[in-house]
Amino acid sequence: MSKKRDRLQIIHDILNAIKEKNGRIKPTNVLYKSNLSNQMFTEYINNLIIKGFIVESTSKSGKTYSLTQKGFDYLNKYQMIVDFTTSFGLNG
Amino acid sequence: MDYAVVPHWFLGYNIFLELLFFIVTLMVGVYALRIYQLSGQGQSKLFGISFLFISAAYLIQSILNFASSYSMAEGCNMQSMKSMHALGSLGIYTHIILFIAGLVTLAYMALKIKSIGAYLLFLVISLGVILVSSNPLYLFYTLSSILLIYTSFYYLRNYLQSRRVNSLIVLIAFLFLLFGKIHFIFSINHGAYYVAGHFLELVAYSLIFINLLTIIKRK
Numbered sequence: 001m002s003k004k005r006d007r008l009q010i011i012h013d014i015l016n017a018i019k020e021k022n023g024r025i026k027p028t029n030v031l032y033k034s035n036l037s038n039q040m041f042t043e044y045i046n047n048l049i050i051k052g053f054i055v056e057s058t059s060k061s062g063k064t065y066s067l068t069q070k071g072f073d074y075l076n077k078y079q080m081i082v083d084f085t086t087s088f089g090l091n092g
Numbered sequence: 093m094d095y096a097v098v099p100h101w102f103l104g105y106n107i108f109l110e111l112l113f114f115i116v117t118l119m120v121g122v123y124a125l126r127i128y129q130l131s132g133q134g135q136s137k138l139f140g141i142s143f144l145f146i147s148a149a150y151l152i153q154s155i156l157n158f159a160s161s162y163s164m165a166e167g168c169n170m171q172s173m174k175s176m177h178a179l180g181s182l183g184i185y186t187h188i189i190l191f192i193a194g195l196v197t198l199a200y201m202a203l204k205i206k207s208i209g210a211y212l213l214f215l216v217i218s219l220g221v222i223l224v225s226s227n228p229l230y231l232f233y234t235l236s237s238i239l240l241i242y243t244s245f246y247y248l249r250n251y252l253q254s255r256r257v258n259s260l261i262v263l264i265a266f267l268f269l270l271f272g273k274i275h276f277i278f279s280i281n282h283g284a285y286y287v288a289g290h291f292l293e294l295v296a297y298s299l300i301f302i303n304l305l306t307i308i309k310r311k
Contacts, residue, residue: 007133008131008133011131047132051132053132070130073130074130074131077130079310080127080307080308080310081127081130081131083258083306083307083310084123084124084127084136084307085127085131085133085135085136086254086256086258086259087254087256087258087259087261087262087303087307088124088139088262089202089246089247089250089259089262090124090127090133090135090136090139090201091135
């Protein structure tokens with residue numbers, strides 16, 4: 001049985017899905033790749049926009065998301081973040 | 093107010109150890125805030141702030157001990173004794189306030205409550221009780237021990253959930269911090285316990301430092 005994903009892992013999966021599409025992706029694709037319910041997905045995306053990890057752009061073809069430098073930094077330092085938060089009990 | 097008795101031979105070593113604790117806690121605090129910047133996780137911010145409070149408490153303690161040792165070495169008259177006593181009291185109260193603020197922030201982080209009102213209430217009650225007490229030092233060690241017992245249980249749960257070596261190291265470190273504070277309750281006026289407390293803290297902060305180093309090296 002697979003282990004339940006924590007918040008840090010979910011954020012990593014969302015940001016990674018955006019990165020894999022060269023940093024620009026439509027909401028439905030992120031929703032599919034992140035494996036979240038619609039409500040949870042909206043909460044996470046709004047939170048990531050507020051905290052400056054991603055930016056939302058709207059064009060004729062619809063809404064897209066792209067990574068900010070902070071989003072790229074999160075992906076690069078992900079293992080270190082997990083190690084630190086797990087050992088010091090900050091992963092609540 | 094009772095004072096912790098420092099054995100004569102230990103003067104100087106205590107200042108060195110307190111500076112060492114200041115550096116380690118400062119590093120952990122700064123690193124936790126860096127993790128907060130990267131991840132946006134509120135718990136890392138609280139953890140960082142708590143360690144910065146503790147770090148400032150050690151800095152004040154080491155400066156105070158240095159000033160006392162220097163005054164003693166210079167020789168003293170009644171006037172300088174009075175000013176040394178005033179400086180000592182001010183330093184002890186500042187150390188107590190900062191250290192308790194750090195532990196309260198750490199316990200608040202472990203409680204996982206999101207209420208600034210609850211945090212301030214928790215902090216004001218803790219500091220208020222110590223500052224109006226007729227024996228603040230005794231109450232400081234008692235309250236520190238209670239907060240460290242809660243924090244140690246939190247890290248025990250954390251280890252049981254993750255089963256990782258790093259989590260175990262942090263748990264052991266907090267247990268050493270607890271032992272370093274808890275025995276002071278029974279032995280404030282005993283120099284040997286002052287020395288033992290510093291060595292227990294040394295083990296605790298060495299473990300925390302080793303944990304931090306392994307994380308930094310792995311990246």
